[in-house]
Amino acid sequence: MLAAVLLAVPVRPDLEVAVPPGSPLTWTRSFPAITPLPGPAFPDRRPPKEAEQGPPRTEATARPGSENAARATTGLGLLRITTWDLTSEVRWVSRATQGLGWRHQGPMAGDGLYWVSLTPLLRLMLHRALVSETEVLAHMLEIGDPVRRVLDSARTEPSLRGPADELAERLGVERTLVDPPETSAQSRQEMLLRFAREELLRFHPYDPEGAFGRRLFLFGDELERHVAGLTRSGETRVARNATAALGRYATASAGRELIRLASQTDDDVVFVRALAALPSISRTVARTPEASGTIDWTPLEQLLAVEEDQVRVAALVSTLSRAGVDGIVPRLLELGHVGLAKRDGDVLDGVMAALGRYAHKEHHAEVLGFVEEVDKRIRKNQRAFRPDRPEPSSQPDFKDSPEARAQVLLHRAIVLRTRLDPLDEELAAELLALRDTVGGTEFAWQRRESYTNATIRGVMPPVRFQYIETLPFVGDEGFEALRDILLEVGADPMMRAAAVAELPYAERTQFALEALESWIPGTGLRAFALELLFLDRDPDGVEVAHRLLDDLALSGITLSPEARNVYALALRLLVERELAEASSLVPLLNIVAAGATPGTLTDRIREMAAQLVQEAVVTKKKAVVQASLDRLLDLSIEHSVNPRLTPETRERHEERIHGQLDGLGRASDEAYRELVAEAILESVLGHPVGPGGAPTPLLATVPLEEEILLAVGRVGGAAAAKGLIRLLDDAENPHRGAIALALGMTGERSAAEPLARLLLDGDPFVRLCAYEGLRYVTGEDHFADWIGGSSRERALSAERYFRWAAQHD
Amino acid sequence: MGGAARLIAASLAAIAVACLALRGDRGERPPHERIDVPSVAACGRCHADVYREWSQSLHARAWTNENVLRATRNFERESCRACHSPLPALATGLDRAPDYREFNQEDGVHCLSCHGLPDGVAATRTIEGAPCRPRAEPRLGLAEFCFPCHEPTHQAFSEYAVSNARRDGVRCMDCHMPEREDGSGRSHGPHGGMNPEFVKLALDWDCRIENDELVVRLENETGHKFPGEIPSRSFLLKVDFGEAGSETVLLRKPHKQEDREDDRLLPDEVRILRFALPENVEDVRVRLLFLPLPLLPEEHAFVLGEWSSG
Structure with a gap:
């Protein structure tokens, strides 16, 4: 028997986390995010009255910037924790809730929001040289309060104590009302405001698995002003989330409001969130200033001129430069010179990244002088710019x-x-050579990434996007390099998307079409390819989008988030351009009717495995069995059910399944056939299927059903209304609120009576949607507080709508 | 035809009949030769229950589970391959690692990895006429039977060798492959680090407040170190002093080249941990957690025990 007295010992584990490309201030741009369908909730189908017309919808005509490329449809897309040993190793890892990880991007994990909060700190701890501390702090402020879950614990790590304390202080305390108001709303606006407030609190805007805005954004731009109003709420969390929500509206009015917010707020979370959305909004509205108004950046330029808080400066620099506000270049140079004098690598990195976003016609000489000075100083003493931080206790x-x-x-x-x-040919050669450069010592970061990135491995991760954007500057060799990056299948999909965006029109169109035909699951490139075709106004884009909808109608089952995202995008793009037709949309209502969930896909695969077994026993015809197996594998690969089942590994899986079928014969009893089917299912899914065995992948919420409903509602017509009414027969369908809204959007009189019935529904959201729909259909407003008011008042108002329906039947 | 020729012909015919008898209704090779075929087909036809147990175990997943794939970088580490996709261990002997099975790896530790013999299958008894030719193989019942795979890189056997279990004749399978209640043999199911109820049996413990200290006693009831075998398993002792803070003790095997002490409980070890009580602390909570996989949040950890002073 051995006994020992042992005090708590410090741990020195091994850890690793990858550093994604680009700036920390752009990391959230690749989080899954639900956005509103641009325009009013209810299309104006009637002849215009007087001159009362809202601003026309803006069209996104800018090419997607590389930083916006390939929005991840899996929540852990950017976490890239490449070590498995985190919670076992690091003492300060704190609590998390349910959900498990997603292939190479993350091991088994807690909820996505937890990992999203933790990963930036890990990067700061382990790769301080590769990330700007001020930008990481800004990124974490953008995420907001959930970051607290890791701060208390992170404080025990010497290298993170400072940032953790700073974050805690900046985050402050989120004040929120505990009890809802007791009285009924007295007006529609008050009711909508309350609804918006509740929706802003239901989910967290940066939860990669969450459904922030899923119901709120069903109303299009209709609720934008309510959300804007709530940015001034005395409830901190409401104000912060409203800011995040406002950033999802692609309107000039939202842009202006966000600038006002950023220039006036003391709340760092509001500040960073307001700034974060501005570059993409500015790109959207920039092309139609006469229609949508302009965005005046002056308040932020003025703020940058005087701001001393380094985190705020970093956020301002990033936003204004990404929005192309060239008036700040002198200020950037000023900051850059100070950073150079102080050997502040964070400031220098931010300034140089910002300067890299301009064409510099006006300040060419000054910028060139500055950058040559930086170059000279760095080459003279490379260690002078090393960040000064305590050594981490984990390496x-x-x-x-x-x-x-x-x-x-x-x-x-x-x-x-x-x-x-x-x-300059020498510079061009130096640029091109960067890809393969390893410097004096091999850079360790090259070996720790989640992707192969062989074609860009020599370029430091923070610089990769700008590097790709610069390659066209050096002519043919630059384009060759872009092609290399694009064609590297194992490369980071964001890099590949960034590369394709820089290729000439004909090439990127060709790539986009190929990607849409023979896509590789898990890359997110198909969505990007579709977006590219539309942004380039390529006629093939419309055809492809229509074909995708046809595929969707035939598939009849629900799909991986990545696939859902592609279909939702196809719908959105067609609807925005008024190119969708009822004939192709109404059949999609079957998907809404199915109320399908990702679990349905597993069921379908299970059925197919059982069928395959049956055919192997009964028919014995190789061709029949092979065809069945092909269908099973096709479906599984297409919907990315198993990250290790890809077109490249298909043959191996096929061989294995044939082996599993090998024991079957006519005499095989039912129990054995089930056993074989289960074994096949496990091979296909890549995980056990028994109790306690199946990991639940982290799934981004992609509101495909809502997109279908909104599209059908927008297109309108009698067939659309009929299809939507039929959906209402299912009282259990989880999308009844959106169905009601869509039905109202059709404007058909036949919608009135079914909507009136929904005014008596037990679900407040359904009642709200029915009421909004009825206002539009009938032109009459019989207000009651449909969410929180008395049932008697609601019944009285409902009665008025019933009467209308009866009179107009 | 002469006598010798008739004899030869008859022998050949007899052999042919015997072969036909051995084949399944689809004309296959005998089961003991089918390690190249997934276990469900090789053995599952007749041994469905055992197959089902095995399919839930880590042996079935020895090659495909994500933890292993990550830790070995998709088996770039060659030294890991043989034990995670072994050829019959009995063929190479119990004193060394088995040979690597470089086909049908997805089956991990295949039925025939343990039971395969050149001319039949290893069993606890000989059954004449059975298709897979089971014959009594006494080595199946030895603790040493687990040595070929569990010793070379995981050192489980060396740990066991100095334990009370070894001294008392308790074998690996006595705990990890318990007899089924119906007496039909030993369970091939998951009785190891992925089974919470099983792991709870590994540790005896108690807590008390003594003078100004919290005293925690941990006793390893297994015949090997705890947590066992691989660095992905860890034991976490969490002591919560409320507002005064908390303490954590982590026990885990270090990775190769990791600069970390192997602080796991030795076989049969009793370890006393003492934590000074902060001032004015009245309520102390202790949780004993086992994390069977890395990166598992605490909410998913196996709770081996909880204690509160209040």
Whole structure:
């Protein structure tokens, strides 16, 4: 018997987390996010009265910036925790809730929001040289309160104590009313405001699995002003979430409001959230200033001129430069010179990244002088710019070299100088050589990524997007390099998307069409490809989108988030351009009727496995069995049910399944056949199917059913109304609120009576949607507080709508 | 035809008949030769219950489970391959790692990895006429039977070798493959680190407040270190002093080249942990957690026990 007295010992585990490309301030741009369908909730089908017309919908005509490329449809897309040992190793990892990880992007995990909060801290801890601390802090402020879950614990880590304390102080305390108001809303506006408030609190805006805005954004731009109003709420959480929600509206009015907010608020979370959305809004509205109004950046330019808080400065610099506000270039140079004098690598990195976003016709000489100075200083002493932070108590598998930060800045300098002087052949050669450069020592970060990235491995991750954007500057060789990146199947899909966006029109169109035909699951490139075709106004885009909808109608089952995202995008793109037709949309209502969930796909595969077994026993015809197996594998690969089942590994899986079928014969009893079917199912899914065995992948919420409903409602017509009314027969369908809204959107009189019935529904949201629909259909407003008011008042108002329906039948 | 020729012909015919008898109704090879075929087909036809148990175990997943794939970088680490996709261990002997089975790896530890013999299958008894030719193989019942795979990189056997279990004749399978209640043999199911109820049996413990200290006693009831075998398993002791803070003790096997002490409980070890009570703390809570997989949040950990001073 052994006994020992042992005190608590510190742990020194191995850890690793990858650093995604680009700036920390853009990391959230790839989180899944539900957005409103642009325009009013209810289309104006009647002859215009007087001159009362709202602003026309803006069209997104800008190419997607590389930082917006390939929005992840799986919540852990950017976490890239490449070690498995986190909660076992790091003492300060705190609580999390249900949900498990998603292939290479994350191991088994807690809820997505937990990991989203933790990962930036891990990057700061393990790869301080590769990320700007101020930008990471800004990124975490953007996420907001959930970050607290890790801060208390992170404080025990010496290298994170400072940032953790700073974050805690900046986050402050979120004040929220505990009890809802007791009185009924007295007006429609008050009711809608309360609804908006509740929706803003239902989910967290940065939860990669959450459904933030799923119901709120069904109303299109209708509730934008309510959301804007709530940004001024005394309830901190409401105000913060309203800011995040406002950022999802692609309107100039939202942009203006966000600028006002950012320039006036003391709340750092509101500040960063307001700024984060502005670049994409500005791109959307920039092309139609005469229709949608302009965005005046002056308040933010003025703020940048005087702001001293480094986190705020970093956020301002990033936003204004990404929005292309070139008036800030002198201020950038000023900040850059100060950063250079102080050897502040964070400031330099932010400034140089910002400068890399302009064409610099006006300040060419000053920018060139600055960047040459940076280049000279760095080459003279590469370790001078190393961030000064305590050593972490946990180390990555491969530590960053002491020169890593200097290398980031050097790469930025090379990129910037090339942009300033694209005809300089030496610079071009230096730029191209970066891809394969390993420097004096092999950079450890190259070996720890989730993707192969062989074609861009020499470029430091923070610089990769700008590097790709700069390659066209150096001519044919640059385009060759872009093609290499694009064609590397194992590369980061965001890199590939960024590369394709820079190719000439004909090439990127060709790639997009190929990607849409023979896509590789798990890349997110199909959605990007579709978006690209529409942004390039390629006529094939419309045809492809229609074909996708036909496929969707035939598939009849629900799909992986990635696939759902593609279909939802196809619908959205067609509806925005008024190219959708009822004949192709109404059949999609079957998908809404099915109320399908991702679990349905597993059931379908299970059925197919059982069928395959049956055929192997009964028919014995190889061709029949093979055809059945092909269908099973086709479906599984198409919907990414198993990250290890891909077109490349298909043959191996096929071989295995044939082996599993090998024991079947006519005499095989039912129990054995079930056993074989289960074994096949497990092979296909890649995980056990018994109790306690199946991991639940982290799933982003993609509101495909709502997109279908909104599209049908927008298109309108009698057939649409009929299809929607039929859906209401199912009292259990979880989408009844959206169905009611869509039905109202059709404007058909036949919608009145079924909507009036829904006014008496037990679900307040259904009642609200029915009421909004009835206002539109009937032109009459019989207000009651449909969400929280008395049933008697609701019944009285409902009666008035019933009467209308009867009179207009 | 002469006598010798008739004899030869008859022998051949007899052999042919015997072969036909051995084949399944689809004309296959005998089961003991079918390690290249998934276990469900090789053995599951006749041994459905055992197959079902096995399919829930980590043996069935030895090659495909994500934890292993990550830890070995998709088996780039060659030293891991043989034990995670072994050829019959009895063929190579119990004193060394088995040979690597470089086909049908997805079956992991295949039925025939343990039961395969050149001319039949290893069993607890000989059954004449059975298709897979089971014959009594005494080595199946030895603790050493687990050595080939569980010793070379996991050192489980060396740990066991110095344990009371070994001294008392308790074998690996006595705990990890318990007899079925119906007496039909040993369970091939998941009796290991992925089974919460099973893991609870591994540790005896208690807590008390003594003077100004919390005293926690941990006793390893297994015949090997706890947590066992692989660095992905960890034991977490969490002591919560309320507002005064908390303490955590983590026991885990270090990774290769990791600069970390192997602080796991030794076989049969009793370890006393003492935590000074902060001032004015009246309520102390202790949780004993087992994390069978890395990156598992505490909410998913196996709770081996909880204690409160209040």
